[in-house]
Amino acid sequence: MERKIAIQGIKGSFHHQVAKEYFNESKSLIECMSFDELVKNVLEDDRNLGIMALENSIAGSIIPNYALIDYNKLHIIGEHYLDIRMNLMALPGQTIEDIREVHSHPIALLQCKKFFSRYPHIRLVEDADTAETARRIKEKQLTGIGAVAGMVASEMYELPIIADNIHTVKSNKTRFVIVKAQNSVIPKDEINKASLKFELEDMQGSLAGVLNQMNNYKLNLTKIQSMPIIEKPWQYSFFVDITFDQYEDYEKAKINLEAITKEFKVLGEYKKGAV
Amino acid sequence: MERKIAIQGIKGSFHHQVAKEYFNESKSLIECMSFDELVKNVLEDDRNLGIMALENSIAGSIIPNYALIDYNKLHIIGEHYLDIRMNLMALPGQTIEDIREVHSHPIALLQCKKFFSRYPHIRLVEDADTAETARRIKEKQLTGIGAVAGMVASEMYELPIIADNIHTVKSNKTRFVIVKAQNSVIPKDEINKASLKFELEDMQGSLAGVLNQMNNYKLNLTKIQSMPIIEKPWQYSFFVDITFDQYEDYEKAKINLEAITKEFKVLGEYKKGAV
Known part of the structure; x- marks a missing residue:
């Protein structure tokens, strides 16, 4: 049995990107629809690891995640900083003129409001998750619909990027921590x-x-x-x-x-x- | 010309409740659909005041609002703490058995998840604003639909409360500040x-x-x-x-x-x- 890595969201999410960069692996992911579910998976099996966003340079600390770590006695065994970059992606061959609707998480859309103000023909639709929309576009081969998500969603669902780095505040560093139910033995000199x-x-x-x-x-x-x-x-x-x-x-x-x-x-x- | 008070959300929102409690008045409100719009209204007229949520005991500081105050050189001239209480409300005569759908802001629904788990026949639907749904129920005389919102929304839109204090974490104090474009002259001893x-x-x-x-x-x-x-x-x-x-x-x-x-x-x- 191998260890599993619980992430918030589905494959293609920013948490997935952290898993790839930190562990250099993206196998054995557990896709969790909430941080509560993520914590449950970490508590269930001592070998499992979880990745949780903890603060970012725009919104500050994510206090509910601090509370989850504290309350469930999880151990932070590592951290990783990710520069959140938002990209507009759609099915191959689609141009920005073809796009009538763009779906994404409300916060992601908010961060790209200025970019989309230049394209009044595009309607912005709020969705549960950035990567989820990308997956749906691929699965249902939806034309005319774009997703705003990270690079890893573009790779994962083979959706070419029409416009990259479309978020207004260019520096959006988010700090993620790696959590475990039991403390890991890390050499003290590290x-x-x-x-x-x-x-x-x-x-x-x-x-x-x-x-x-x-x-x-x-x-x-x-x-x-x-x-x-x-x-x-x-x-x-x-x-x-x-x-x-x-x-x-x-x-x-x-x-x-x-x-x-x-x-x-x-x-x-x-x-x-x-x- | 009298001063106006800019609030986030429509009448019946928690910001409206703060206006009532702090100023003992609810006339001359400017309903703003975003904090950006609220700041615009405060900057436009020196007499205007704005009410902004700044931190709460569950989620911590609302850093983007700190940034808005800082960037736009607003002056904090007062503060008010509100105990956020969520209530289920519907048209007169409706009981919890009649309710098929409850609409509210995602955060409000999340805070009442435990209460609604006892009523599996009720579908939870995310909406933009807590008070907005209450207004729509009243205007369109929607039966079978409930809103989760504050007391002031119940009074405002004449929707009796079916269940009060339905949020899980009972102490949810939110700190609001009163802002102005120009500094007010408050006596130093106050x-x-x-x-x-x-x-x-x-x-x-x-x-x-x-x-x-x-x-x-x-x-x-x-x-x-x-x-x-x-x-x-x-x-x-x-x-x-x-x-x-x-x-x-x-x-x-x-x-x-x-x-x-x-x-x-x-x-x-x-x-x-x-x-």
């Missing part, structure tokens, strides 16, 4: 990043103390986000990412941070991805 | 909260320094969020909210913070809302 969660009773002073400790142990903060704790007014939980050169520094800092924060939890220790 | 944005060249040490300064001047941090700056790798911008008792403390701190950060900007100074 670990140079960690994702932490902790609570502070009130922010006055205490967060400064945490940051001072991080400084003392040469940990670099690369992300910090506070979330109010609903049941505990004026208390906050923090999602924090740090990078470091020496695992020993991090190990010492961890003992210290555990002492000065509440509900200290390591969401994952891994090798940082190239931005 | 101001006890501020929203700031600044950049730091690298987080190592510098953020701890900022927090230490805030401590020195008795400012309480109530929110912090880092965002990577796309064009400047390893540099970060921060959205920070602080509360304080004395405006003078804040005023002194501001001079200091401006000196130790880059691109320091006050997004708003206002009276904090009741959580």
